[in-house]
Amino acid sequence: MDLLANTVRPYAWGSTTAIPELLGTEPTGEPQAELWMGAHPGAPSRIDRGGGETPLSEVIAADPEGELGRATVEAFGPRLPFLFKVLAAASPLSLQVHPDLTQAKEGFADEEERGVPADAPHRNYKDANHKPELVCALAPFTGLCGFRAPDETAALLDALGVDGLKPYADILRARPRDEALSEVLTAVLTADRKAIGETVGAAAEAVRSLADGDGPYTRDCAAYAGIADHYPDDPGVLAALLLNVVRLAPGEALYLGAGVPHAYLEGLGVELMANSDNVLRCGLTPKHVDVPELLRVVRFEPTEPEVLRPRTASNGEQVYSTPVDEFRLTRHVLTPEDEPRLLDDRAPQILLCTDGEAVLRETGPTDADGDGAELTLTGGRSAFVRAGERVTITGSGTLFRATVAL
Known part of the structure; x- marks a missing residue:
């Protein structure tokens, strides 16, 4: 288990207080919009295994199968296939859509061939991956999602x-x-x-x-x-008038697939997505809007947004079901009376405590309590657990688990 040191992205739409309150730190007065957890090259988490902090992306690159497991590497290549975030919006994000996998590969290859610099403000495709995503509310959350019936x-x-x-x-x-x-x-x-x-x-x-x-x-x-x-x-x-308004209560979630126009307006939530940063903007932003490419990607289909509520598995884990393999979001609501819960160890995991505390304990080859290393997570703290590492959880609080849907 590795405690993660994470980067906060200070986008202008971010709340000045929500993430500091979650972390139990003093606000800086500046917006704090997203807390990134993962190995995305834009802001990889950092871990310390005794030699000082090292980006998680570098740790995974040095031993992909050891960190991710053979099944994950065979399915998605030698990188963590998801990106986990805490998102705190005090004002509307840009109205946007994400490409599907084919569109992302084609768009990325085209811009690479034309020599568009990776950091150019008019660049559409930062990578060759799609970006399905799931947002789960930690507090009342408002957004736009999909076209309303004409x-x-x-x-x-x-x-x-x-x-x-x-x-x-x-x-x-x-x-x-x-x-x-x-x-x-x-x-x-x-x-x-x-x-x-x-x-x-x-x-x-x-x-x-x-x-x-x-x-x-x-x-x-x-x-x-x-x-x-x-x-x-x-x-x-x-x-925006063409789109459905969606409101989520804490614990409710919304899945966003390719081509669906959307915007988050206000609230605090956890967000889990494929490891991509491909965004095509429709408006509500001073940034570049490529209208022809946007219109190629948007799915002009009226939709009724489906608010997701978790189903509870036999071990008490609450599962948010989505149609993608790159990620899987679950939640554990822990009480002191609970027996230790053993986590599935087939794939890499990022564990995030959003309130109270969660105690992670390494265990041996059986389901019994182990006497291995122990790590306590409090609000806003997170940990990376390698594939094959058996961990039990106990505590009193809420723990979100991001992993791969193998």
Whole structure:
């Protein structure tokens, strides 16, 4: 078992207090948006096995099978296939989509061939991997996910009463669903920013007005009003109106597959994803928006977001089911009365305590308590457990477990 030293990413949308409160540290006054746990080259965790801190990515590269296990290496190559995060959003993240595996490989190869620098602001593909992801709320969490049914969005646009939105409502009613969504999103993102500015401003005022009322659109318009407050001149405000508003209670989760437009708006959660940083932005950001490539990747399909609640296995482990193999998220709610729980050791694991404390203990070749090394995790602390390393857990608190779905 290795205690992880992790990097906090200070993105502008991050909360100044949520991650410090989780870690029990003093706020710095600066935003602290994401705590990264894993071996992604952008900010790998660090471990110390006696010779000083070493990036986990280097430790894995030196002995992939010893750290990850043969099955993981055969399935995903000699690298940790997932990235685990704590995400703390105080304001909306960019509206975005992620490519599927084929699109990522093609896009990465194309940009490599054209010599686009890896750190270029207009680069779309940082790697050749897809980025399915799962977010699980630690506190009330709000986001946008997937296109609402076009006729329902047309009704919302009618309710806003903005002249500039009427052509979009007409398209949403007149065209086949996929075609309508594509046409409206394309029109919004390719419009002259100055010309569409009046409609963006009027829409912002309209959602604020409905948010103050007591009607069928009140709660959704409160979310859209928050977006407009942070991005008052961004056409992404109009793009956001096409999407479902999703609210998660603590312990609830949301899975996001390829091509699904989404944005996290506010809240604290754990996020588990394939080990990739490929993002194509649709708006709500000063960063590069590649509209043609975005439209190639987006899936123009109305969806009803599915809020995931865990199923409980026989050993008390709560499992969040997703359709991908690169990662698997589970949760243990530990009480002092529990018997030690033995963790599956077939794949590498990252264990994160989010409240209370969890005691990790190395054990021998049987399920009985071992007398090996012991490591106690408290809020916000995490550990890496190599494949094949048998560990039991006890304690009083909540422990999230990120591993591979073998």
